[in-house]
Amino acid sequence: MGEWTEFRPGDRAPNDGSYIEVGEADFHMGINNPKKVHLNKGEKFPDTSNKDRKWKKMQR
Secondary structure, X not given: OOOOOEEOOOOEOOOOEEXXXXXXXXXXXXXXXXXXXXXXXXXXXXXXXXXXXXXXXXXX
């Protein structure tokens, strides 16, 4: 079993870090002005700006 890579609003952050909003087709066109948040382990993810979006950890 591995660690999840995408998270829904209300899920808890598995680790400290910065997370960015991603969409279903983010590899094709990207998202204009995606939300970015910094969360500590255990904090809840905030709402996304679109119901079809999720949160993903930003690469270093």
